[in-house]
Amino acid sequence: MLSYKVKTIRALERGLEVLQLLQATNAASLHDLHRATGLAKATLMRVLLTLERRGLVWQRMADGAYLPRHTPQARSRHVDDEHRLSEVASPVLERLVRRVDWPSILAVPRLDYMEVIETNRPRSYFHHIALGPIGFRINILRSATGRAYLAFCGEAEREAVLARLRASHRAGGAPPRSATAVARMLNETRRQGYAVRQPDFGGHFDKPRSEWDDGRNSIALPIAVGGPVIGCVNLTWIAKVAPVQEIVRRHLASLREAVEEISHRMQQA
Numbered sequence: 001m002l003s004y005k006v007k008t009i010r011a012l013e014r015g016l017e018v019l020q021l022l023q024a025t026n027a028a029s030l031h032d033l034h035r036a037t038g039l040a041k042a043t044l045m046r047v048l049l050t051l052e053r054r055g056l057v058w059q060r061m062a063d064g065a066y067l068p069r070h071t072p073q074a075r076s077r078h079v080d081d082e083h084r085l086s087e088v089a090s091p092v093l094e095r096l097v098r099r100v101d102w103p104s105i106l107a108v109p110r111l112d113y114m115e116v117i118e119t120n121r122p123r124s125y126f127h128h129i130a131l132g133p134i135g136f137r138i139n140i141l142r143s144a145t146g147r148a149y150l151a152f153c154g155e156a157e158r159e160a161v162l163a164r165l166r167a168s169h170r171a172g173g174a175p176p177r178s179a180t181a182v183a184r185m186l187n188e189t190r191r192q193g194y195a196v197r198q199p200d201f202g203g204h205f206d207k208p209r210s211e212w213d214d215g216r217n218s219i220a221l222p223i224a225v226g227g228p229v230i231g232c233v234n235l236t237w238i239a240k241v242a243p244v245q246e247i248v249r250r251h252l253a254s255l256r257e258a259v260e261e262i263s264h265r266m267q268q269a
Contacts, residue, residue, distance in 0.1 A: 011047075014039060018047050019056055019068065026083065027065040058087055061094060062119045062134050082108055085223075085231055086118040088265045093120040093233070096258040100235065100251045101125040104258075107138055107145045108231040109153070112164040113205075114138040114146050117231075129216065131236060139172050139205050141165060141182075141198075144220035145232045148195035151186045152222040153229040158186075172206035194252060195220045195232075196244055215239055219247060221259045225266045233259050 014037075021036055022028055030048075034041050048066055051057040058069050069087060089106050097103060103124035107114040116136040121127055140146030140161060150158050162182070189195045197218050202209030220234035235255050237247055 014043065015047050015051060018044065019051060022057060022066060022068045027060070027067045029063070029065050033066070058090065060086065060118060060134075061090055061122055062116070062132050064122075065134075081230070082117055085262075085266060089223075089231075089233070089262045090118055090120075092258050092261050092265070093118065094123055096120065096254060097124045099254050102235055102237045102247075102251070103127070103129055103131050104233055104235050104255075105131050105145070106231055106233050109140070109149050109157075109161075109229075110137075112161055112168060113140050114143065114149060114232065126238070129236060129238070130214075137205060139201065142172070142201040143234075144195045144197045144218040145234045146195075147185065147189055147198075148220035148222045148232045148234075149229055151189035151195060152224065154227075157229075170206060172204070193221075194248070194255075217244060217247075219244065219252065219255070221255055223259055223263050223266070225263055230266070233262070 017037055018033060018039075021033065025032070028036070030041055030044060033039070033044050033048075037044070039047070048057060048059075052059070056069055057066050059066050067083065067087065085108070086106060093104055093106060097120040101124060103119060103121040103126060105116050105121075106118040107116050109115075114137070116132045116134055116138065118134070119132040121129065121131040138145050140150065150161060185198075200208045200210070202212045203214035203216060204212035215238060216236050217239040218234045218236045220232050222229040223231045223233065233255065235247065235251055242250075
């Protein structure tokens with residue numbers, strides 16, 4: 001190694017240390033970075049702002065965590081498609097909530113449930129409505145988000161999910177009582193172009209609305225990229241404020257526009 005009689009740039013070292021830490025952990029809060037590096041939070045904020053402006057990191061709305069940005073030129077081995085989806089969707093969801101006020105979540109399918117990977121709730125006028133957090137599991141057959149996925153995903157995917165539900169021992173993941181009723185619900189969702197909650201779904205994975213009622217309602221749309229459905233975005237509001245049809249009339253176009261933008265951006269990423 002060559003030896004140079006010059007000093008290193010401490011500010012650059014700090015920035016690279018923070019960036020390498022984010023790439024190694026995939027996501028970290030300001031406090032996490034403070035504990036790991038020993039740097040003052042004010043210093044870290046300057047470092048993070050610099051990295052963000054250079055397109056190297058971004059901040060998730062749901063929990064304020066910082067993540068390494070996906071770029072074709074510099075891609076961490078920890079960056080996967082879901083990381084890329086949440087990064088691409090985050091600014092779109094922020095613009096959406098500014099237009100409609102009501103919050104949304106971005107969720108992706110798992111084996112027999114949906115999982116939240118981003119939410120714009122902290123930016124919502126109605127930020128007191130509890131959505132998420134990251135990793136929150138959503139009932140796939142009763143929620144608007146899950147129904148949007150099931151209605152528009154591929155037939156093989158849908159049949160695999162329904163088979164898992166039939167084999168489930170969870171109350172909320174109980175097997176569909178009527179295949180005809182499920183088919184009718186999915187066909188109606190496709191016909192109207194968006195999904196709604198099952199009437200007796202109050203937000204709890206296992207309990208009916210009669211036992212657990214979050215007082216909310218939701219509509220949802222799928223995100224399709226080149227055919228496959230990779231996730232869903234919902235719009236949630238206080239149920240007593242407006243019926244479904246009023247929310248559809250006022251905000252479905254904005255929700256659809258956001259989903260289409262996310263899909264387009266994912267195809268370009």
